[in-house]
Amino acid sequence: MFRLAILLGAGNAVLAIILGAFAAHALQNTLSERMLAVFNTAVDYHLYHALGLIVLSLLIKQRPISKALKTAVYLMSFGIIVFCGSLYALSLSGILKLGMITPFGGVAFIIAWFLVLIAFIKQEPQV
Template sequence: MKTLPFITLGAFFAFLAVVMGAFGAHAVKGSLSPHYLAVYHTASDYQMWHAIGLILIGVLHQNNPSNLLRIAGWFMLAGMLIFSGSLYILSLTGITILGAITPIGGVALLIAWLLFAYHSFKSK
């Protein structure tokens, strides 16, 4: 099985989570309503947690290549992009229709964690 970019992507998205968190704390804090500021913070929090998850999947995949981990990693990446991305855009623009796609990202994240858990269970 070839090397997958999950560690690199996870590190990059962790970096972006810090950038977006700082941007939210300093640049847009005064211009967002408390509701949209909370939405923004949810996006950056979830992005960081799932970037760490993606790194973990990458490390485990390097040591024990698995189709389950590969699929989990791609679901986690897609979920993070859709979930956090839609919340960032929603909070900054107020385009509420984006709230309709956020759950798609959430479901992708749930699938990723379930696949990760199943891989762990199956490996024992």
């Protein structure tokens, strides 16, 4: 699971940076200010959660039996696909109905971070 989480995190970080550069250089004159802001929100959350996946990989390496941390990896990945993906698609296509699925990705992010919190609340202190 460590390897999967680090690959997902690093791969998504690369993708988020590429998409951010694409927005800054290619989309600035193509999208409206509102849609560019939506695209950039997706880039921000994409990068935050890519870094979150990298952090999770390191935590899983220390606590390989934590089901909460492993589940958080899947939820963050799902959140990136649904939250960020829907915002990317909405901003590029202008189909506002795509925003209807965005909250499902946001809820996945919230639950993932809550599971990280729970994993450490339940954790016995290390001496």
